Amino acid sequence: MINQGRRALFRPQQDAPIRMPWTVVENDFLANCTRCNQCIDACEPKIIVKGSGGFPSIDFSHNECTFCQQCVQACPEPVFRSIDEQPWQLKAQxxxxxxxxxxxxxxxxxxxxxxxxxxxxxxxxxxxxxxxxxxxxxxxxxxxxxxxxxxxxxxxxxxxx
Ligand code: SF4
Ligand code: SF4
Ligand code: SF4
The missing domain is CATH 3.30.70.20 (Alpha-Beta Plaits)
Structure with a gap:
């Protein structure tokens, strides 16, 4: 029986780009990211790529996220949450x-x-x-x-x- 009070929504990857771990909600991200690419340069596994509109997004096709937090440290803008919080709600399917x-x-x-x-x-x-x-x-x-x-x-x- 479906629990109507607590429902989990699954959004396919193609619906929205995947941002870096610990990023703020999408609207705030787009409003504050200056597309400076510093996160892209800082990511050792090279999973941050220039996505739609030049905004950085995650591409898992060659490598994984190590949760090294280098993207968070490199970014000069307020687009990341506290690293004490969960990095993201991503799950494999x-x-x-x-x-x-x-x-x-x-x-x-x-x-x-x-x-x-x-x-x-x-x-x-x-x-x-x-x-x-x-x-x-x-x-x-x-x-x-x-x-x-x-x-x-x-x-x-x-x-x-
Ligand atoms: S946490 Fe590290 S590996 Fe993950 S996206 Fe940021 S820089 Fe790349
Ligand atoms: S470092 Fe921050 S402001 Fe620069 S592109 Fe990455 S997320 Fe955007
Ligand atoms: S199932 Fe989850 S934790 Fe395991 S490798 Fe895939 S994404 Fe990582």
């Missing part, structure tokens, strides 16, 4: 392209997941299927680039009271 769903054994995503948020469920006559524990997933994106069929996307989970 596995879609139908997953090899295990085609009965092909693959554990690449699980091997890359440091918080061990991906577990494999054994099913008779099938390859073990990956399942993401959303409470454990920190949204680092490490599982995205290692998936041979690009079956993993990052989505923003927004809680509505």
């Amino acid at each position: 596995i879609n139908d392209g997953c090899l295990a769903q085609q009965r092909v054994e693959c554990r690449s995503c699980g091997d890359s997941c440091e918080p061990q948020a991906i577990r494999f469920k054994l099913t008779v006559g099938m390859a073990a299927l990956p399942q993401i524990d959303l409470d454990q997933c920190n949204g680092c994106g490490a599982c995205v680039s290692v998936c041979p069929t690009t079956a993993i996307t990052m989505i923003s989970k927004q809680e509505k009271q």
